[in-house]
Amino acid sequence: MRLVDTHAHVNFNAFKDDGDEVIKRSLEVGVGMILVGSEARTSKRAIDYANRYEHGVWAAVGLHPTHLFAARVKGDDYSFVTRGEEFDSEVYGKLADFSKVVAIGEVGLDYYHLDEFDVTPDEIKDKQKQVLSQQLILAAKRELPVILHCRDAHNDLLPLLQDFRRQYRQLLPVSRPWGVVHCFSGNESLANEYFAIGLLISFNGLITFSHDWDYLIKKLPADKFLVETDCPYLTPAPFRGQRNEPGLVSLTAERIGQLKGWSLERIADITTDNARNLFNIDW
Numbered sequence: 546m547r548l549v550d551t552h553a554h555v556n557f558n559a560f561k562d563d564g565d566e567v568i569k570r571s572l573e574v575g576v577g578m579i580l581v582g583s584e585a586r587t588s589k590r591a592i593d594y595a596n597r598y599e600h601g602v603w604a605a606v607g608l609h610p611t612h613l614f615a616a617r618v619k620g621d622d623y624s625f626v627t628r629g630e631e632f633d634s635e636v637y638g639k640l641a642d643f644s645k646v647v648a649i650g651e652v653g654l655d656y657y658h659l660d661e662f663d664v665t666p667d668e669i670k671d672k673q674k675q676v677l678s679q680q681l682i683l684a685a686k687r688e689l690p691v692i693l694h695c696r697d698a699h700n701d702l703l704p705l706l707q708d709f710r711r712q713y714r715q716l717l718p719v720s721r722p723w724g725v726v727h728c729f730s731g732n733e734s735l736a737n738e739y740f741a742i743g744l745l746i747s748f749n750g751l752i753t754f755s756h757d758w759d760y761l762i763k764k765l766p767a768d769k770f771l772v773e774t775d776c777p778y779l780t781p782a783p784f785r786g787q788r789n790e791p792g793l794v795s796l797t798a799e800r801i802g803q804l805k806g807w808s809l810e811r812i813a814d815i816t817t818d819n820a821r822n823l824f825n826i827d828w
């Protein structure tokens with residue numbers, strides 16, 4: 546059985562002592578992975594890791610919305626220092642040239658952390674939208690899919706993506722999806738809006754300990770979703786409280802199988818196909 550963890554951060558500091566061991570452990574159980582960058586440094590590190598493996602490890606490069614301004618951010622099960630990085634399309638364009646880079650991400654909008662910065666919320670939102678648009682254009686020009694992050698911002702993200710698609714339609718693939726909304730937080734009607742513009746959605750360990758998405762998952766068409774861990778965060782049950790890792794993505798796939806009445810093997814086949822199709826990877 547093969548699975549792809551389509552959103553892993555083994556390139557983050559939480560794995561600085563044993564990243565390669567974690568990757569090998571995951572590959573041994575048939576789990577390939579896309580290592581997702583959040584700023585220039587972690588994007589480069591994602592490529593460094595991917596370059597060390599012949600098969601099964603790929604990279605995504607991008608500037609996450611929370612890294613546009615410097616701050617110390619605290620969440621429920623994480624805290625980090627944000628970089629205050631200025632988006633440089635030349636830097637990210639060069640990173641995107643590496644053959645192991647299969648997506649631009651993670652990019653998007655995050656209005657959850659607006660209070661942590663010394664700038665007004667409107668200033669932050671405007672900057673996030675501007676940098677997201679620049680990265681969407683970079684992805685389209687490189688014919689790379691996008692990995693989208695959205696927290697408390699769907700009201701702005703959806704129309705921005707709809708406008709983008711209208712404007713850049715000739716650069717986007719016709720018969721394939723062009724991106725994924727990772728860690729999907731919305732309901733069925735919102736999911737359908739994203740499907741309508743050619744995007745997929747992705748689930749992680751959250752769905753193993755929250756029932757908020759049970760109804761949506763039961764109704765989801767087979768070709769519209771991916772699985773991910775978002776490790777080191779969002780560890781699935783029954784391992785909550787421990788550091789998450791790509792190998793645990795099977796628990797999320799299993800939970801989706803339970804909800805849909807499908808076997809784990811079937812979920813693995815479907816989601817791996819969907820990942821191959823979106824990221825053009827061989828796994």
Ligand SMILES: [Zn+2]
Binds near residue numbers: 554581651775
């Ligand atoms: Zn992430």
